[in-house]
Amino acid sequence: MRSPLPPREGISATRLRAPGGKQTSAKAHLPVPETVEAWLAQEFPDHSPQDRAWLTEHPNGGCLTDGTGRPAGPDDPVMPGGFYFFHRPVPHEDPVPFDLTVLYEDRDIVVVDKPHFLASTPNGRFVRQSAVTRLRIELNEPDLVAVHRLDRVTAGLLLFSRRPETRGAYQVLFQNRRVHKTYRALAWLPDDFDPHTLPAVRRTRLHKTKGDRQVVEIPGAPNTETRLRFEGIRGRAARRLPPDSAPVVGPEASLPNHEAELTSIGEFALEPVTGKTHQLRVHLNGLGVPMVGDPVYPADCAPDPYDFSDPLQLVADGLRFTDPLSGKAREFQSNFPLSVPAGLAR
Known part of the structure; x- marks a missing residue:
């Protein structure tokens, strides 16, 4: 259902669905509270009644409405399986100093x-x-x-x-x-890098544990595929990967081990056949050639989101x-x- 509330300052309204209603709803089996206030108490159990009041009472806050755009008061009955909409308060954000x-x-x-x-x-x-x-x-x-x-x-x-x-x-x-998508990337190369050993396609199984920033390659049937091509050396450097930075991989990496010294920077052309989270970054890292500027692979550096000094060298x-x-x-x-x-x- 489309929101009856237009975006506010470019930000779309949040949608909630009430319990009950048609069997197609994930909440259809739940009992329907008598009032909107009782329902919100269930929906936001960590919030006090005062904290929830802005949803139904504050004119400049959320102003909860039903699917027709009619304001929903705290004592109103809940429409079983109905959609409700509101604008969340959005805190200040420091600007990202780059333009679209x-x-x-x-x-x-x-x-x-x-x-x-x-x-x-x-x-x-x-x-x-x-x-x-x-x-x-x-x-x-x-x-x-x-x-x-x-x-x-x-x-x-x-x-x-x-x-x-x-x-x-x-x-x-x-x-x-x-849609045919192509990417370009710069990656660190080990001192004994041989482009002739680079596979034309990498297929692995990716897994992400909830709460973790990193995605890892694990044994099992592949659920990702990337086509890749080495484009040449673009720089010389000296960097050693941390000894505990080797990723968990399924198939054996075809390039040198992950504790090797990195002495060059190379450019890669990448074509993702699938589109999993961090797929391209994980696939190059799994081959022993982590991307330049990557704050998460091979080691998660807990990056400061407002440190703009070292951008990941990956371009769609x-x-x-x-x-x-x-x-x-x-x-x-x-x-x-x-x-x-x-x-x-x-």
């Missing part, structure tokens, strides 16, 4: 170059400082939605849908893997697809360069 660049736009889509360190969509501590929120405000288009996502630390191409009426057609392209470089509405071939290229750390370039 619009590369292409038509009636239905906008394609932008997203900078490093800017979240694609509102998530956790980054709500205002996200590409979706910023672009909605800059273009004055509250209906803009990102059709896919990039990691916050990854730069490059991001496609937005302008109109709800045509959004599904573009979402299906990504869901059905009918290309998007290519057949437009589902016009049938025209679409191809977009990022303008973001890869940057070898100062003093290391050849």
Whole structure:
């Protein structure tokens, strides 16, 4: 169900679903509280009645409404299985000092170059400082939605849908893997790196434990696939990986061990066939060539999200697809360069 509340300062309203209702609802088996206040007490058990009051009483706070946009008071009966909407208070966020660049736009889509360190969509501590929120405000288009996502630390191409009426057609392209995506990356190379031993495809099983930042490769049937190609040496350096930084891998890594000294920086062209979280970063790390500027692989350095000094050298470089509405071939290229750390370039 679409929210009856328009985005506020580019931020969409939050949706809640009440207990009861049709069997298709995950909460259909739960008893329906008599009043909205009783339901909110169940929904937010860690909040006091005073803390919850802003949802139903504060005119500048959440202002809970039902699916028609009618305000819901604390003593109102709960609509079984009904949808309710409200705007969460959003705390101050320090700005991410990099701009979005619009590369292409038509009636239905906008394609932008997203900078490093800017979240694609509102998530956790980054709500205002996200590409979706910023672009909605800059273009004055509250209906803009990102059709896919990039990691916050990854730069490059991001496609937005302008109109709800045509959004599904573009979402299906990504869901059905009918978009050809290419990435470029810089990675640290061990001293005995041999590009001839680099596999053309890496298929492994990725797993992420809830609460962990790292994704790991584990034994089992592959659920990810990346095509990769070495493009050449781009710099010389000297760095040794921590001895405890070797990732958990399924198949044997085809490159030297993870405690080897890293003496060069190389460029890689990457094509993700699947799109799991951190997939490209984990796959290169699993081959013994971790990306330059990666704060999580091979060792999680607990990065400061506001340290912008060392961006991950990964760029979503290309998007290519057949437009589902016009049938025209679409191809977009990022303008973001890869940057070898100062003093290391050849």
